[in-house]
Amino acid sequence: MSVGAQTLSPSVISPAGDIDHTDDISLEWTIGELAVATNYADGRMLTEGFHQPLLNVERIIPPGKDEHNDLVVTIAPNPVKYTLGVEIIDPQKRILELQLIDAQGRLVEHTKMDANTQNLEFDMSNYAAGFYVLRIIDPASQSLLDAFKVAKIN
Numbered sequence: 001m002s003v004g005a006q007t008l009s010p011s012v013i014s015p016a017g018d019i020d021h022t023d024d025i026s027l028e029w030t031i032g033e034l035a036v037a038t039n040y041a042d043g044r045m046l047t048e049g050f051h052q053p054l055l056n057v058e059r060i061i062p063p064g065k066d067e068h069n070d071l072v073v074t075i076a077p078n079p080v081k082y083t084l085g086v087e088i089i090d091p092q093k094r095i096l097e098l099q100l101i102d103a104q105g106r107l108v109e110h111t112k113m114d115a116n117t118q119n120l121e122f123d124m125s126n127y128a129a130g131f132y133v134l135r136i137i138d139p140a141s142q143s144l145l146d147a148f149k150v151a152k153i154n
Contacts, residue, residue: 060133060147071136071145079151084122088113088136096145099135108132112139129154 017030072089088096093115100109100122108127113120122134129152136146 060149073136073146073148075134075148075150078148079153080124081153082123082125084124084134084150086120086122086134087118088120089118090115094138094140097137097139099137100150101133101135102127103130103132124152127152 070091074085074087076085078084086098090096095115096113098111098113098120099107102108109122111120132150132152134148134150135144137143138145
């Protein structure tokens with residue numbers, strides 16, 4: 001008996017680009033991608049483009065901390081360079097407060113999300129590289145519903 005298989009690796013046709021590696025990092029780049037976007041719908045995220053974002057969302061609050069927390073949260077991209085997209089589906093339709101806290105514990109940005117809004121964006125382009133915490137709070141009960149670690153890169 002014989003078995004045959006093939007392996008495929010992602011490839012792109014582009015006017016320019018390259019790949020370079022060191023022991024610590026791999027850098028891949030292309031020029032000429034005309035349409036690159038991120039769209040959110042029904043709790044899912046769809047991104048376009050050959051170079052997809054690294055989606056590494058680290059939850060800080062352990063699941064099950066609050067048995068009434070039935071939020072579905074999507075955060076992307078993480079690490080973020082320019083714009084952090086946040087989608088929250090809350091079956092309870094609460095007004096929520098989102099707080100962005102820097103590594104020194106300072107509140108750098110906050111916003112309220114009404115019951116009819118599901119998607120928000122934070123402009124991170126002017127923030128220093130480092131780690132931030134995105135906290136989701138129910139202002140009515142002053143309870144912390146969820147928290148996530150966000151890495152800002154330059």
